[in-house]
Amino acid sequence: MFKRLETDHESDRRVVRLRFEHQEILASPGDSVAAALLSASVPRFRDAAISGEPRAPYCMMGVCFECLVEIDGIANQQACLVTVREGMAVRRQRGARDIR
Template identity: 70%
Template sequence: MPTSSLFSVPARAGDGAPRITVELDGVALQVPPGCSVAAALLVSGVTRFRSTPVSGSARAPYCMMGVCFECLMEIDGEPNRQTCLVEVRDGMKIRSQEGARDLMAGAMEDHHEQ
């Protein structure tokens, strides 16, 4: 885990600052490198990261330090990642989480591989 802060507010698009490409729900985004996934998405204008399992209410990062779990998203096929604790990298595939995670999906996949 890096000791430097991943919660930095990167320069705005169009200022000549370097960018990397990530995919969010199938759409390519140009985001600043060197910050958390949550910070990169927020600075890119993303305001909805997931929905709640019970009411379907939209959720987005709140604490930006891994305490609240409001920023959960699927990153490179792995669900329930805290985006505020993961450094963004070029080529990442990020997906919004909608509702409850199917807890048996991973168990069934593991079972079929044996």
Template identity: 55%
Template sequence: MFTSIGSPEATITIFLDERPIPARAGETVAACLLRAGIAYFRTTPVSGSPRLPYCMIGHCFDCLIEIDGVGSRQTCLVQVRDGMRLRRQRGPAAIAGEHIQ
């Protein structure tokens, strides 16, 4: 029913919290992390609950993560790039050390 977009093999590497993760060219960051079995992408600002992608089309904002130093990026809308650096967001997003409420 579903077919992969892009390369069928993981030929590039991205890093989540410094952990190398094999990625397929053409796939989204969310798809790559889900395929790798990542338990959560971020935690909520109020309760600290772990969150994973929900809609995979950019509507729910549950897939937010820091990508190459820029916080609150929607992983379901961003394609992987070799060497990409990701960090889980814990609580509210921060810009230059300031928390966004």
């Protein structure tokens, strides 16, 4: 689906590890969560609130809200706007958001 462009110094590249559901994802420092998940071939980030249809990033700039995920237990995070951090836990957002 998406593939990271190789560089001359690919072997020297630093890695950030995060978890998506039960899968370890390797990302580059500075990647957004959305870019890291797409590079790892994750096809679905959330389920639509009404229909339950699978959704994934669309605009990659924070306008469409299709990339909503739960990050470290906090729901409604836009994956395209959050930079990866070592050890972060990311989960799919399922259904309608909880308004409290």
